[in-house]
Amino acid sequence: MSMKAMSSKEVAKKVMNKEELFILDVRNADEFEDWKIEGDHFQHLNVPYFELLDGVDGIMDQIPDDKELLVVCAKEGSSIMVAEMLAEKGLDVSYLEGGMKAWSEHMEPVKVGELSNGGEMYQFVRLGKGCLSYMVVSGGEAAVIDATRMTDIFTGFAKEKGVKITHVLDTHLHADHISGGRAIAKETGGTYWLPPKDAGEVVFDYQPLNDNDEITIGNISINIHALYSPGHTIGSTSFVVDGKYLLTGDILFIDSIGRPDLAGLADDWVGDLRETLYKRYRELSEELIVLPAHFMIIEELNDDGSVAEKLGTLFAENHGLNIEDEEKFRKIVTENLPPQPNAYKEIRQTNMGKITPDEDTQREMEIGPNRCAVR
Template sequence: MTQQLRASSAAEVYERMLGREPLFILDVRNEDAYADWRIEGTSITSLNVPYFDLLDGVDSVLGKLPEDVPILVVCAKEGSSKFVAEQLVEAGVRNVAYLAGGMQAWSEYLHPVKIGDLDGGGTIYQFVRVGKGCLSYAIVSDGEAAIVDPARMIDVYLQFAKEQGVSIRYAIDTHLHADHISGGRRLADAVGATYLLPPKDATEAAFVFTALEEGNTMTVGRSVMEIIPVYSPGHTIGSTSLIVDQKYLLTGDILFVASIGRPDLAGKAGDWAPDLRNTLYQTYRQLSPDLWVLPAHYSAAAELDDEGRVCARLGELYRVNPGLRIEDEAAFRKAVTENLPPQPNAYQDIRLTNMGKLEPSDAQASEMEIGPNRCAIHG
């Protein structure tokens, strides 16, 4: 019987990754694209053989493929991987699929997961953009929701709100993002919500917004569930964290589970390094160590827990996060300004887009965002 070629969705690949089920990936993109960014996980093995090396046949890779592990062929946008997968099937290779939509679909897939309940009633959810390491949040209480650091794929949040039976009251960006295009303004416009952005990050913004500032409190739902902004500069000059229900600390790109934010994406590393140190070593240290840290990004699949969440207690991070254990001020400055990972792809155009100064098409926006986030000082 001739086996049928199967398309595997980004969601299916993520579920396999989360369940630590073995998967072998044949990535047929160019070597530089593969080296820059690829699908990774504790149960995933991958091999890079460029598509052009397989145009005349797949015989050269047959001996390198496992016989007892599912094989997923991956390319940028699906076409090349489907062609190669078809050749593998014709060659008698079993259990072969290709990634539907390619790495573009992987980059844009968001997976919602429940973080926990709120004391006054309500729930907080995390949206894991697994292909890019971006994290956004929905804070839900009594028929209302606030969406924090939303991705540009706003249909995910609209569908979530519909399923939950809630109206979106706020769309909030903790800072001006440089690694991905914010969906905050579009989401707010789509549902008539209030869009909030730190004013110090928006001095050049070409749109109207509501200031996200320390001293102001947002209330979501009739249970008076409060969101308290805490000014926490360093990644950007306006970076503002959010304390939710005195239980959760949304840190934006200031503090991650395995690293800390970088201060150089606006060309102000030297100026902003002291702000970053002050936020991490003074402002955050005055907060309760029992707060659950919920960052806006992560860098590796190892940061996901068994339920697919990225979170940790603040006190625990002060014990294990290397970026919080550099007591010498000069050593800290060197760590956050020298030998940093490459900057995010197209980050200058992304910043201009988030200021409202560029209006890329959907195709252009997708291309601008391709690649990892690279917002941490450690890759």
């Protein structure tokens, strides 16, 4: 019947609204196994495009006729070829515009809540990669936390809101994605903050972010309080925003905890991770709402598409916060870890400013899931 393009934004809406979708993924099997578009009610069929060059007759009986159909490939070309064949067979079919490359870069802003004096907290959900960034908006100013390299999304959003970005912060030196923090600070004239213990090798100027530092956003003053919380990296720092939200970076997630090995020092840092999760966080109010820098599985999304949960609930339900035995904890977070993120060493070098790959290379480096957690 007909073929049309479906944008990453439309797919993101379907994920967040928990709609049904049948995805025919025509990338090769390894790529599909490694990383795919997930939704609560999404079904998948993986048949590489090069097995469909002679036609789609062999797979017609595997495609349901009562579900919306989307063909997905790496960059778009092969999915158009396959979608055209399916359309010729009489199906209504879409292909993913820009392929998994575009999906990997798409971000959806979600308002997670109000702050005092009319301030607002926004979460930017990068569904394709499981990355979460934040913007604190207050009194005509904004702070961006754990920004991705798609800096236009943040500067564009600030412009739309009519606010000026004055502070840009990273909770730690990221290993799974390239930070946009430095670029945003440069563009907006804002201050770029990094924990100094993660920044020993960086080759640019930054403002050191230390335990108990206070940053004020806007004239009506929303307070960001830094809390040193090492373990994923030695510098990892959390933020308590307006006494209401706890931004945990890659230390604590909704259904998992941070892994300590991405800078090659798992055995040294496991004690810090334990201390942060079982002592420092225990001293905080259980009413704080945890906003992590990642999610791993689609089930971690709330009904409104946000990723957020009360600290008290996580103490009760997150497995990683309930391992009483220290030796057992050590084993879990240092042994049998999942594979490390794609190109994580090069990503760290990029975030230190030591290498500056072109945009295509940066995109390739980030392909795949983030894998910053242990469950």
